[in-house]
Amino acid sequence: MHDDSLRALAREIRVAVLTGAKRANVGHIGSALSIADIIAALYGRVLRIERPDDPDRDRFILSKGHAALAVYAALRARGWIDEETLSGYCTDATFAGTHPDHHLPGIDFSTGSLGQGLSFGTGAALAARLQGSGRRVFVLVSDAECNEGSVWESVMFAAHHRLSNLVAIVDANGQQALDHTHRVLDLSPLEARWAAFGWRAHLVDGHDLPELCGALSGDDSSAAPRVVLAQTVFGRGVSFMERAIKWHYMPMNDDEYRQALDQVNH
Amino acid sequence: MRKAFIRTLTELAEDDERILLLTGDLGYTVIETFAERFPRRFFNVGVAEQNLVGIATGLAEAGYIPFVYSIATFAVMRAYEFIRNGPLAHDLPVRIIGIGGGFEYPSAGFTHYAVDDVGVMRVQPRLTIIAPADHEQAVTALRATWRQKGAIYYRLGKDDVNTVPGLNGRFEAGRAQVLSEGRDILLIAMGPIARQAGEAARRLTAHGHSVGLMIVDTVNPPPVDHLRHALTAVPVAMTVEAHYRVGGLGSLVSEIVAEHALGCRVARCGVADMPVGRTGSDAWTAAQHGLSTEGLVASALRALS
Numbered sequence: 001m002h003d004d005s006l007r008a009l010a011r012e013i014r015v016a017v018l019t020g021a022k023r024a025n026v027g028h029i030g031s032a033l034s035i036a037d038i039i040a041a042l043y044g045r046v047l048r049i050e051r052p053d054d055p056d057r058d059r060f061i062l063s064k065g066h067a068a069l070a071v072y073a074a075l076r077a078r079g080w081i082d083e084e085t086l087s088g089y090c091t092d093a094t095f096a097g098t099h100p101d102h103h104l105p106g107i108d109f110s111t112g113s114l115g116q117g118l119s120f121g122t123g124a125a126l127a128a129r130l131q132g133s134g135r136r137v138f139v140l141v142s143d144a145e146c147n148e149g150s151v152w153e154s155v156m157f158a159a160h161h162r163l164s165n166l167v168a169i170v171d172a173n174g175q176q177a178l179d180h181t182h183r184v185l186d187l188s189p190l191e192a193r194w195a196a197f198g199w200r201a202h203l204v205d206g207h208d209l210p211e212l213c214g215a216l217s218g219d220d221s222s223a224a225p226r227v228v229l230a231q232t233v234f235g236r237g238v239s240f241m242e243r244a245i246k247w248h249y250m251p252m253n254d255d256e257y258r259q260a261l262d263q264v265n266h
Numbered sequence: 267m268r269k270a271f272i273r274t275l276t277e278l279a280e281d282d283e284r285i286l287l288l289t290g291d292l293g294y295t296v297i298e299t300f301a302e303r304f305p306r307r308f309f310n311v312g313v314a315e316q317n318l319v320g321i322a323t324g325l326a327e328a329g330y331i332p333f334v335y336s337i338a339t340f341a342v343m344r345a346y347e348f349i350r351n352g353p354l355a356h357d358l359p360v361r362i363i364g365i366g367g368g369f370e371y372p373s374a375g376f377t378h379y380a381v382d383d384v385g386v387m388r389v390q391p392r393l394t395i396i397a398p399a400d401h402e403q404a405v406t407a408l409r410a411t412w413r414q415k416g417a418i419y420y421r422l423g424k425d426d427v428n429t430v431p432g433l434n435g436r437f438e439a440g441r442a443q444v445l446s447e448g449r450d451i452l453l454i455a456m457g458p459i460a461r462q463a464g465e466a467a468r469r470l471t472a473h474g475h476s477v478g479l480m481i482v483d484t485v486n487p488p489p490v491d492h493l494r495h496a497l498t499a500v501p502v503a504m505t506v507e508a509h510y511r512v513g514g515l516g517s518l519v520s521e522i523v524a525e526h527a528l529g530c531r532v533a534r535c536g537v538a539d540m541p542v543g544r545t546g547s548d549a550w551t552a553a554q555h556g557l558s559t560e561g562l563v564a565s566a567l568r569a570l571s
Contacts, residue, residue: 055328055329102355102356108327109323109324109327109356110351110355110356111351112351113347113351115316116316116320116347116348116351116352118320119316119317119319119320119321119323119324119348120320120321120323120324120327120352121324122317122320122321122324123320123321123322123323123324123325123326123327123328123332124324124325124327124328125324126309126321126324126325127324127325127327127328127329127330128328130286130306130307130325130330131328131329137324149316150314150316150317150320150348153311153312153314153316153317153320154317154320154321156312156314157311157312157314157317157321160312
C-alpha cells in the first residue's frame, strides 16, 4: 500500500473510531486516535498476513487492549471482519467489545489487562524461532503500560535470547488514565531505558506514516529485539481531544461527535 | 514425585517435539534430566513467573505443549492472572507444574506453603487440576493427561521415595481412587498427605471402626458422580488436605453433599489460620494444623462421636 492509501486508511480508522464510539456511547477514543497511524502502517503495509488463520502469518498483539476499536477498523479494511461486526461494536453478543478477543478473526491474542501482551508476544517470537519460521511478532504497548513490572520481565528475556523477530511499539502519548505520565510515574528517558535493557530503540514520529513504516519494517539482521518508540499525540486529529485527559474515558455528545468527525474528514 | 515426573516428561519428549520445559529458575537436581537431553527445548526464564506463563502462552498458540516449573505458590499465585488471561482464556495446553503442595518446604516459612493454590485454581472452570498422592501416581497421571486439551495444573510433592500403600500408581480420569471401603466414616484425601490419612484409617480400623479411604487426584473437574456415590453410603466424611479448609477438597466435598442433599456430615481437616510465624519440620508443621496421623485419628473420633 503506498503513502496516499495509508493516509486514507488512517483516516478511515479515525472515522470508524469516532463512529463506533459514538454509536456505543463509550470512551477510550483518545487512546484509539493516538494509535490510528501506527495501526494503518501495520495493516496497510508492514504485517505479512495472507489470511488471519495462516499459522505462519506475522502476529500482532494490541497489548493496550482498550484501543481495540482502531484495530477492528483495520480488520474491516482488510476484509477479515464484516461491516456488521464492526458496527456491532459493544452490542449484545458481539466478539468486538472494548478489548480484543481472539474469537474474532484477525485477533491473535485476547488482551485487556495491561502488561501481558509483550509476554505472549515474546513466547510467540520464541516459537517462530524454534520452528525456523521467518514470521515476526509485533506488540503495541502503551507508555503507561510500562509501569507494569511484567513488561520488563519480557523485555529482559527477549534481549537475553536475542529475539530479533520481535518488535515492540510504544504508543508514547505521555498520558494515562488519570494524568500525564510524567506526573504519575515518570518514564523518561524511555529510549535510554529500553536501550539499557538491550533493545534497539528507534524514536519516531508516531503520526508520520512513511517514518513509521520504515522503523517498523526495519532490518532483522541485528541480533536484538527492536522497539519503536512512537511519539504520538493522544486524541490525534480532533483538536479538543488532543492531550486532554478527559478523553481517556468520556464518550462524545452529539455536538462533539459532529465536530470531531468534521475535523477528521478534513 | 517431582523427579519421577520430570523423568517421565523427558521420556515423553523423545516422541513428541511439541513438549518444552520452562522454569522460573527452580528445580536444581530435578530439571537437569530434561535440560541435558533437550537443551534447545529447555528455557530458564529467570525469576519471573508472570513472564514464564506469558511466554508459555505464546509458545502454545504456535502449537507447542509447554510445561512451566516453579514452586507451587509462585507458579500459581504470582502468575495467576497470566494463567487466567493466557492459557485459560485462549484454551491452550500450557502445563503448570507447582512443586510443594502444603508444607513441603517446611522451614522455608509461609511464603513457600501452598495451602491456597487449589482453592484459587479450582474456581477456574477450564483448568484441569491434578494432585497426585505419590510419585508412582504422578507418573501414571502425567502419561494419562499430558496431551489433553486445555491447561493443566500439576500439584506435585517432593517425595520420590514413599508411596501410599495400596495405591500402586493407579490413576483414572473422572474417578477418585478407592483404597478401602467402610460403613462408619469415609476419609477423603488429596495429595501426599493421603499416606497419613491411610495410617489414620488403619488405626481407626484397629479401634473397631469401619473406615473407607478415597483419594481425589483429579481435583478439577471433580469426580462428582464417584464422590456422590461414595458419600451416599456413609454418615460421616472427613476430608484430609495440606491446604486451607476453605476452597480445597473440604469445600469440594461439601458442595457435592449440599447440592445433592446427601445425608452425610462433613468434617474438614486442613489449615484453619494463616501459617505465619514459627517453622519446623514437615511433621511438626503438619501436626500444628491437626494433620499428623494422631491429629487425623483424633478428628475422626470426634466426628464419629
